Amino acid sequence: MSSVLVTYYSRTGNTKEMAEHVAKGAEQAGGDVKLASVDRVDASELAGYDAIIVGSPTYYGSMAAEVKELIDKSVQLHGKLTDRVGAAFASSAHVGGGNETTALDLIHAFLIHGMVVPGIHDGDHYGPVSVGEPDSRVRKQCEQLGDRVVELAAKLAQ
16 A cells, blocks of 8 residues: 655645545545645655655745745655655646646656656646636546556555
């Protein structure tokens, strides 16, 4: 069973709702999931997971400072997250709010850690994104992301 951390920052509740659906998908796929806001995650814990999925609202085209703080603190694990799965999701208030750039910023950090990042060929390619409150499409994509990450982590563990 793959251990999965789903962590997020949410001011309005939209990113938290997305995180709950990501966690649901991961649990339904058989993952051992911890769902927690970033303020309840210590960077030193990250090496204890097979997969790390991070969600952030979009602020000025990038991740929230609270998420960036966790990413910055993860430098202490440089070289220790290699071949783990990393994935991202994002929310914003507007269509042109920067959801994709936020997801990509998170993905860049995962790649620097040597993590494996699944692309999505039939949805939001870099990870689920929501404009405002998550609708049924976003909720479904979040659950699919959780499922895909667990499946990939299991393959990497073989």
